[in-house]
Amino acid sequence: MENTISVNLKIWRQRGPKEKGQFVNYHLDNVSTGSSFLEMLDMLNQQLVEKGEEPVVFDSDCREGICGMCSLYINGHPHGPVQGITTCQLHMRKFNDGDTITIEPWRSAAFPVIRDLMVDRNAFDKIQQAGGYVSFNCGGAQDANSLPISKEVADVAMDSATCIGCGACVAACKNGSAMLFVSAKVSQFALLPQGQVERKRRARAMVRKMDELGFGNCTNTGACAAECPKNIPLSNIARLNREYIAAKCSE
Numbered sequence: 001m002e003n004t005i006s007v008n009l010k011i012w013r014q015r016g017p018k019e020k021g022q023f024v025n026y027h028l029d030n031v032s033t034g035s036s037f038l039e040m041l042d043m044l045n046q047q048l049v050e051k052g053e054e055p056v057v058f059d060s061d062c063r064e065g066i067c068g069m070c071s072l073y074i075n076g077h078p079h080g081p082v083q084g085i086t087t088c089q090l091h092m093r094k095f096n097d098g099d100t101i102t103i104e105p106w107r108s109a110a111f112p113v114i115r116d117l118m119v120d121r122n123a124f125d126k127i128q129q130a131g132g133y134v135s136f137n138c139g140g141a142q143d144a145n146s147l148p149i150s151k152e153v154a155d156v157a158m159d160s161a162t163c164i165g166c167g168a169c170v171a172a173c174k175n176g177s178a179m180l181f182v183s184a185k186v187s188q189f190a191l192l193p194q195g196q197v198e199r200k201r202r203a204r205a206m207v208r209k210m211d212e213l214g215f216g217n218c219t220n221t222g223a224c225a226a227e228c229p230k231n232i233p234l235s236n237i238a239r240l241n242r243e244y245i246a247a248k249c250s251e
Contacts, residue, residue, distance in 0.1 A: 068166030175216030
């Protein structure tokens with residue numbers, strides 16, 4: 001027989017970026033412990049709609065831990081209390097009957113609230129546009145073996161490329177820094193032959209854009225890596241610093 005629990009929800013409601021928000025309390029009964037966190041919110045919204053009330057606005061897309069859209073701050077943790085997963089991968093079996101669950105949007109000046117739990121994360125797209133690409137010549141694809149890359153380097157580059165740009169690192173950082181995100185994007189290209197053309201320009205451009213958009217400075221507390229759902233390591237930040245210093249020295 002399927003287990004069910006009752007939960008108390010303390011949810012941030014805000015009608016727009018310039019409106020004053022507040023926490024609103026809700027109660028849900030008969031929540032299946034096998035349901036995901038987002039399915040629980042779907043259940044809440046269904047009840048609100050049936051009562052003629054406005055549903056809670058939140059972001060989601062793939063619901064498979066790939067897109068990073070489900071950016072919720074749950075009980076003081078980005079994506080919830082379980083490490084290495086996104087909000088959509090969090091299940092209600094991680095909570096107990098009668099628990100109070102506090103749900104907030106990302107808190108960052110660079111991620112303004114659009115409505116309720118949805119924030120504008122276009123700042124990450126702008127950083128990507130500033131330098132997160134590689135140049136290539138049009139034509140037939142090169143033979144894979146013509147650019148030998150050691151497995152160790154390829155693995156590190158691939159690990160960096162697993163960043164989904166969800167913004168959990170920014171939400172976890174007391175300074176609202178985007179260094180973990182930027183360092184992952186710089187690393188995935190800087191380590192590979194294909195990324196060498198823009199290597200120096202990329203580091204300068206992405207860091208400059210990050211600063212322009214209002215992200216805070218990194219003070220190496222490590223909260224970003226601890227809360228990252230894809231376990232992006234802090235070593236990427238050290239690599240970004242080296243890339244940036246080398247690029248500035250070459251000017």
